[in-house]
Amino acid sequence: MLAINNEQKFNATVKEALTKSANFPRWQNAINKAVAQIELHGEFMTWMPETKSLLIWSQDSNDIHAANGVCDCEAYKHGFPCWHRAAARLVRLYMEARLEESNNIPYLKTTIERKAERLAGIRIN
Ligand SMILES: [Zn+2]
Structure with missing residues (x-):
């Protein structure tokens, strides 16, 4: 069961994804289908935080x-964008945005050891 509790945040995630994929109509279709599927069949999806993947029991094909x-579907095998990947990406971005939100609350901040890395002499973090 996929729970989208913050609809506003989810809508913002979708809007950004559609803007970024403006030149890729196949991805736009995949994103639109993903949103419709999440809204209609979110109960058949499970977010796996360990692998950052979305398990989807597809109501079209009855495949998981x-x-x-x-992805492991036919569209992916043929090199096409599929709504499963679009859905997984949307949910990942949504979940990460939610994490960021809680990180903004000082007492909920997680301590992450960050090591400075250099790339071509430029410090990247
Ligand atoms: Zn797929």
């Missing part, structure tokens, strides 16, 4: 897909 950057 595990999607993150890759």
Whole structure:
């Protein structure tokens, strides 16, 4: 069961994804289908934080897909964007945005050891 509790945050995530994929109509279609599927069939999806993947029991094909950057469906095998990957990415961005929110509350801040890395002589973090 996928719970989207902060609809405003989710809508903002979707809007940004659609803006970024403006030149990729296939991705736009995938994103739109993903949003519709999340709204209609979110109860058949599970977010796996360990692997940052979304488990989807597809109501179209009755298959279960595990999607993150890759997928195991027919569209992916043929090199096309699929709504599973779009859904996984939307949910990941949404979940990360939610984490960021809680990190802004000082007493909820997690301590993360960050090591400065250099790339071509430029400090990147
Ligand atoms: Zn797929």
